[in-house]
Amino acid sequence: MGAAKEFQMATEQRNVVVGERYWGAKCPECGAMTAHAPENEKPGEAQVTMTCPNGHRFSMRTDNLLRFEWGAQ
Numbered sequence: 001m002g003a004a005k006e007f008q009m010a011t012e013q014r015n016v017v018v019g020e021r022y023w024g025a026k027c028p029e030c031g032a033m034t035a036h037a038p039e040n041e042k043p044g045e046a047q048v049t050m051t052c053p054n055g056h057r058f059s060m061r062t063d064n065l066l067r068f069e070w071g072a073q
């Protein structure tokens with residue numbers, strides 16, 4: 001139930017643009033900044049799941065998301 005959708009979400013690669021601002025977080029495994037949603041689309045869920053550029057999947061409380069500029073790290 002919902003497994004196919006979750007798999008799709010896990011493998012989805014968000015199109016991020018250098019210089020644009022996103023909500024996201026640092027991957028706890030490799031430290032790569034990971035974008036979850038554009039700055040103007042703050043997630044409504046209490047917790048979100050992200051896949052970092054190196055393929056690690058992790059979840060983060062929305063309250064703990066960072067707003068950051070992609071490519072500025």
Ligand SMILES: [Zn+2]
Nearest residue numbers: 027030052056
């Ligand atoms: Zn990672």
